[in-house]
Amino acid sequence: MSDTPVQTSATVLTVRQVQDYHAMTLVAPAVAERFRPGQFLALAIGGEHTSRLARRCFGVHEVKSDYGGTVEIVFADTEPGTAWLAGRRSRDQVDLLGPLGRPFRLPRDPVTCLLVGGGPGGAAVFALADTLLRRGCQIHFVLGGPHAKAVFGSRMAQRIGDSATVTTEDGSMGERGTVRDVLPRVLRETGADVVYGCGPTGLLRAVTQAAGEFGLPSQVSVEEFLQRTGACGTGVCMTCMLPVHGDDGVTRMVRACADGPVLRGDRVRWGDLGTIPFDALGAPRVLSVSEGGSQ
């Protein structure tokens, strides 16, 4: 069953500083072989006798066949767990689970695709770009971040994309502003048939909204939300829930890790992330102190 995830002790090949982030390449042939763009990895932090029990989830930037199959992740060292990861060296071992979650759905025909990325999450759109290019799709990029060093992959996007638009809030690279500001124009100019997004929640919301205005399907990876809320990455802990409405109009709480991380943008209730909407299936009518206790 090659589509099932594996658990493996992966060897670190390299850890490099890339602008504001760290890029880590891991040798994990069984994971590389199974990987489909949009899926993610869940890494254990702190070594064998760690006191940190939650796994950290990362999208995959690139899969290569070197050394039997490597996967590369990109992350910011914002907390002790990711700082530990950033401190790994060549030949260290990291316990890795993957590939996990649902991948991006791919167009059957060679259509025009807009790929939108923000922050370190933007790294994951490049694995998707590889696959789309091989299928003969046209690809356009929009990448954004607060400042130049926070925009991942702008040069690569210029190299492989049919076009690449960069926005920074401080104007230190590309256009001053946010991704939201340029999306309508880029959608018009490129004539995109579909929009893919990966990055912070605000960006995904903007992608969904812009795609909706143009009547286009949007597929977004809620990887950043998963990184903030998830503990297992495999779907057992139920800590990464977000509200999604289905075909039947009913809102359900779904797991970012096992039901996502790729979701149809128009299905996610972006304004209600981090809450249980009152009309969600199984929502408590009154959230009183007596509801739920400590479980």
Add this chain to the structure above:
Amino acid sequence: MSDRVRTTLGALELPNPVLTASGCGGTGRELAQFFDLSRLGAFVTTSVMAQARAGRPTPRVTETPSGLLTAMGLPGPGIETFLERDLPWLIEQDVRVIVSLAGNSVEEYGDLALRLRHVPGVAGIEVNVACPNVEDRGRMFARHPSAAAAVVRAVRAHARPGVPVLAKLAPDVTDIVTIALACVDAGADGLTLINTLEGMAIDPGTLRPGLTGVSGGLSGPAIRPVAVHCVYQVHAALPSTPIVGVGGVASGLDALEFILAGASAVAVGTALFHDPNAGPRVLRELEEALAARRIARLADAVGLAHKPAGYVPPQVRPQEPEKETL
């Protein structure tokens, strides 16, 4: 698998003592991606309630040293969907299924047990009494001997005769032995010790509680000494009542510790979040640990820590080859 690890929980015979802890094994489908569920002694389901529940908003979890603090709000699909969708799938996997029940009133627990009465394939029932009692100002059943006993009595009365009922108790009470005795008197065939301990963390960044629910349940290796102590105390008072030891089991030696304290089986919870293969790994390590100590049968190790120093359990003679079945 060797006969060495067979165990029993009252009338329920298990091929090995490693279970999943309620709420930590998902629907079973997620773990089945990593290993064959039939390798477990039993699968304990997430606590099932009468209605579908979305649970609490995120963040529901914060990491603490060697532990997790979670406030989930008992999310689940409700008994209807559970019986239609999740239970039949689990039974198909050829794994013994222990269904965990949770309710907000004694009546709700009784009704749930009744719903299970005619469902074939339920190997056991675990009663999660760590729920707020809406009829009693939301005070946890598990904190009061009479309330816990009332729940156990209601479940025992409605459950199919012969299906063992285990009462799962909370550790943060004045005297867990009193509550254990009350549950056994009310008809519990065994006890699961322990549920999470109430705790709290404050985020130094936001200067506010780390969890939406303010307080949460502490789990993981951080609580293992508390859990082992509960098992030890209760086994001393009720030596013939089977106990499932729960709380921070992450290795075979952890499991052995619970068995020596008096547990006949152990359940792996939070460790599954860290390592989805923890179940089969803990079992393998436990088998190795028993072999290394030349302990012939798991049953000989149950409660061994209560024996006077110098007591030697029946041993496998070194020259005797290990008996293998299957």
